[in-house]
Amino acid sequence: MRTAILVTGAAGYIGSHLCVKLLQAGHFLIALDNLVNSKKDDLDFLLLSLSDTKILTIFHVAGYKSVPESFSSPLLYYHNNVSSIINLLASFSKYKQAYSRNDDATFIFSSSAAVYGPNGQQNAELSESSPIDPISPYGRSKAMCEAILSDYASSSSFPFKVVSLRYFNPIGAHPKDYIHIEDLVSGHVSAMEKAPSLSKDFSAFNLGTGIGYTVFEIGPRRLGDLDTLVADPSLAENVLGWKASKNLVDMCVDHWNWELKLLASMANVE
Template structure:
């Protein structure tokens, strides 16, 4: 079956491409390469030893997307395309509302016109805002603390409304926690442009000597070592979660919403120490004041995903760090 993978050349998209291919699907990438690299395509071909199908364009172009869906005879869509930096969303909210919400509306209209009603949607734990307790379960109240999180929440509501109006749609909403790591081959991984927004690539660049030190925002939280605690999940586990979600939709035909996380939190300093052990390099850090909107701890209750999808994260923190280091050390300049 051909599966359309929007944002398929990105960090999560490229790993999901491999998981889909390994499961016997034929992924077709749609990407405008605004935040990804064409070099990814050659790496994917090297890993799979198969030609990579890619259509370059923007999901905001509804007619073009419909044409791709028809031409490629798409049986389902995994929707990952969108802007994802929390800080940028605060500075440029209109960009996020246009690209994320507008892109989702455009894609859904194209799918409807082409008669494709199966979607796996990349949501986020940001829809829980600042949770009252942990671990976080799917029934917890939703809120948002930034425009990026708001776009995910709005799209979730939009999908629910569509499913109510047209029950023939099959939709899986996957709420990610913190994806890290890289493919075991070291050929693909996270390649942020400019200063990394995420912890792991920043740590990796410090270990490599590209940055002087890591800033740890806050060391006075009510956590074991005072630093923030997050649920870090290996990107390959996350990719396999997309395949499990797609299979559940195709086999059972029931829409669902699940967390994709490990169920365990690791503090910033725990991650630093694990990365030092994996790389054999020191990671210098300095404490800085808390950032507005940051919370003390956030980790998932992933039991529903195991119950509904038969999926469970299996790669521990030391493997996340080892795979990140392999990617970073083999590709010090990323895909460039």
């Protein structure tokens, strides 16, 4: 039987980069997306049977992600982000008899540093043991998803090891920990490779550089931003063998080039 990797939010910014990385490594992918950030014309579709395919890795990257928007549309964020987790888990629970612990099945969840709260900033860096006390509907929706995944992973109903990756990449007026998309994607791959050997059914890791930058000169602090948001990424390095390799200049240059290519492709379509 063929094994596959499921990527939700596959047409989004993070999901599309992750898919490229996985395809380059020779993996067979099943991409799931509502195309809210893309168009059907951008993609080629194939009709195929999955009756001989077993999904052993799930990357749940889909979800709404704007902190300011979550304040104006909180119900939208709770419904989309939390319901998607419940629906996805419910779908796989129907086929739990097809899985065993020997399958080394893995569920990788795209979480956020927004799950942390002000009380977690007593030290300069936030570790995975810092208090979970989100101050935005977006952060609370991610914290709810983590709680659901933790509870479900510890039950006998879900034979997947669950890894929650807390991204450090928001923009605000005070020191923030930015991370390059390539480093972020490599963190997902490291989590997939190391998850089967983890002792816990649910684990959380910070993905950040541990270096804080300020954008005070660019714009004011956004609603829902913490004053300081810098990761302690040592757990990911020690357990997953992952460490960010790109600096802020790399991030700015590469993202600008990506935006230019996107604009050029849109101009060609129009």
